[in-house]
Amino acid sequence: MSSIVDFSIYYKKKYASVSDFVSDNSYDVFISAYNDSERVKKVFDESNAIEKHWLIFPEYKYEASELPEDNASIKVFIFPEEKKTEGDIIRHYFESLDTTSWSRICIDITGFIRPHLIFLVRFLASAYKKSVDFIYSDPITYKKKEETAFSFDYIDVRQVEGYQGIHNSDSSNDFLIIGAGYDDHRITDVSKKKANTKKVQLFGFPSLQPDMFQENILKAYKAEEASSSGRENFIEQDSTIFAPANDPFITANVLKEYIDKEERRKSITNLYLCPLSTKAQTLGFAIYYLVECRDKPVSIIFPFCQSYSRETTEGIAKIWR
Secondary structure, eight states: OOOOOOGGGSOOOEESSHHHHHHHOOEEEEEEEOOSOHHHHHHHHHOOEEEEEEEEOGGGOOOGGGSOOOOSSEEEEEOOTTOOSHHHHHHHHHHTSOOTTOOOEEEEOTTOOHHHHHHHHHHHHHHOOSOEEEEEEEOSEETTGGGOOOEEEEEEEEEOTTOOOOOOSOOTTOEEEEEOOSOHHHHHHHHHHTTTSEEEEEEESSOSSHHHHHHHHHHHHHTHHHHTTTOSOSOSTTTEEEEOTTOHHHHHHHHHHHHHHHHHHSOOSOEEEEEOSOHHHHHHHHHHHHHHTTTSSEEEEEEEEEEEOSOOEESOOEEEO
16 A cells, blocks of 8 residues: 655755855755765865765775865765675764764765665664755766766676565566666666566656756667667657656655556566666655655665766756755
């Protein structure tokens, strides 16, 4: 039985500039994942917080000489070599801190690697009972348009820790919903891993910028053979859904509405969710799962890679809280 939660009622606010965001918000702690993006570094540098934390994810492959240094207000967290999974990293970070004095916390998800973000939401829902602001900065453009490369050295598709569903031995009506981003290789990887599922792609529309929807479709077509189960046109009503690329709550609502509709037609045997689109939509996938899917045959899966691009974008268009 589905819940009656309406995700669209949840709070969000748009800022036209970094200065607008900074003047409107102050925090005890500001947390961000370090990479070379202007939209990550500028927001971190200018944010108004007593403490600021850089998380250094090993998948970005930074040398020690390339990293920022600690000072009175900035702490840099470099994770031990053995702390490699998303759960290991997030738990290790929080276990190293005393959070009892935190009352206002902001997490900039822009530079997060998706499985780490997904587990972070699960961890906060279970272990951190205070209010948290998430922010996401829209880019002005991707540097190489639809040819932008995001991930390298594919490992395998597996479930994200904390999102392992109860497997149903009946797989006759299994579904895979992919949040389709620019990374067509990863769409192909996850589609092949779940070859015997009915596949649905969720596209970011409206997109972060007007030209990005066309670029997204061009990339998705490259993965068409794997993701469309042999159909001539995979952009069709029963296999395509849309949600704003920068809105986690509408993303969660769209997932809920589509899945509820399919459940009314015929019970879904196993459902696999794979967020490969924007970090804001990835947050929406995690929220939907935690509200609607616990203790059900639903899993969030991801095509894990050894490394990720440190910078793929130019500029800052807007900031969403």
